Amino acid sequence: MIKWLVGLIAGAGLVVAGGFLWPQNLMMPVRGGDANDWNHKTFWYEPWGKSGVHKGIDIFARQGTPLLAxxxxIVLYVNTTGRGGNSFGILGPKWRVHYYAHLKTVTAKAGQLVRRGQQLGSVGNTGNAKNRPPHLHYAIISLFPHRDLKDDSTQGWKKQYYLDPGKMLLEVLRKK
Ligand SMILES: [Zn+2]
Incomplete structure (x- = not known):
């Protein structure tokens, strides 16, 4: 019994460690998108509707532009209602959930394994983006807290979980 439990805990530990070792290797999720397609000051901008602060970035693109992973x-869930409209979440490297919202179309299916760059839908303005130009709301949520990132801003403790996708994308785009 004890051996079995130790084995289980060790196994779980290996899975958690493996997730952290898996390199993120992020890419721009909107086909043809570049650093000019989102406002670099809108992460954690306030006031921001019912969310209070903006916990992601909005990457603007023409209606129907391919959305790439x-x-x-692994696709955790797909949603078609609520503020995000057509949206879904992917659990990716480092135990981070990548959230894509306001999509025109979604082809991702819950439980599906996806590879970087795979097309999973298209950019739109569904949900509470209805009267705004089409854009991808993109957020990266860490399941493990980054305590060093919390600060005194509005909802600042949530910065442990909501990472700035714009900062990460800029690093990737600069290396191009
Ligand atoms: Zn947004």
């Missing part, structure tokens, strides 16, 4: 991973 920014990382490999």
């Amino acid at each position: 920014a990382t490999s991973g």
Whole structure:
């Protein structure tokens, strides 16, 4: 019994460690998108509707522009209602969930394994983006807290979980 439990805990530990070792290798999730397609000051901008602060970035593109998986991973869920409209979440490297919202179309299916760059839908303005120009709301949520990132801003403790996708994308685009 004890051996079995130790084995289970060790196994779980290996899975967690493996997730952290898996390199993120992020890419721009909107086909043809570049650093000019989102406002670099809108992460954590306030006031921001019912969310209070903006916990992601909005990458603007023409209606129907292909939406690509920014990382490999597994599709956790697909939603068609609510503020995000057509949206879904992918659990990717480092135990981070990548959230894509306001999509025109979604082809991703819950439980599907996806690879980086795979097309999973298209950019739109569904949900509470209805009267705004089409854009991808993109957020990266860490399941493990980054305590060093929390600060005194509005909802600043949530910065442990909501990472800035714009900062990461800029690093990737600069290396191009
Ligand atoms: Zn947004």
